[in-house]
Amino acid sequence: MLGERERAVLDFERSWWLYPGPKDRAVGEYLGMSATRYYQVLRRLLDDSEAERYDPLTIHRLRRVRERARRKRVEGRLGDRPAT
Numbered sequence: 001m002l003g004e005r006e007r008a009v010l011d012f013e014r015s016w017w018l019y020p021g022p023k024d025r026a027v028g029e030y031l032g033m034s035a036t037r038y039y040q041v042l043r044r045l046l047d048d049s050e051a052e053r054y055d056p057l058t059i060h061r062l063r064r065v066r067e068r069a070r071r072k073r074v075e076g077r078l079g080d081r082p083a084t
Contacts, residue, residue, distance in 0.1 A: 002050045005031075009041050010055045013062070 019026035024035040
């Protein structure tokens with residue numbers, strides 16, 4: 001079951017661009033946590049089925065972002081290999 005903090009993180013992530021200023025500062029002001037902690041909670045929520053039921057659009061968007069970043073890292077590593 002999602003707690004209040006987890007729901008607040010998902011709600012914030014869904015609409016953070018509405019807050020004035022940098023995202024990291026808004027995280028502290030509106031959620032009362034460090035940006036590091038925020039991203040730790042958010043990453044954990046990406047694989048949480050309760051989080052997906054609570055906010056499927058945000059979770060699916062963030063999973064796509066995560067997958068693109070993973071693919072880019074893998075392709076970068078493969079590109080560094082010498083041709084055989």
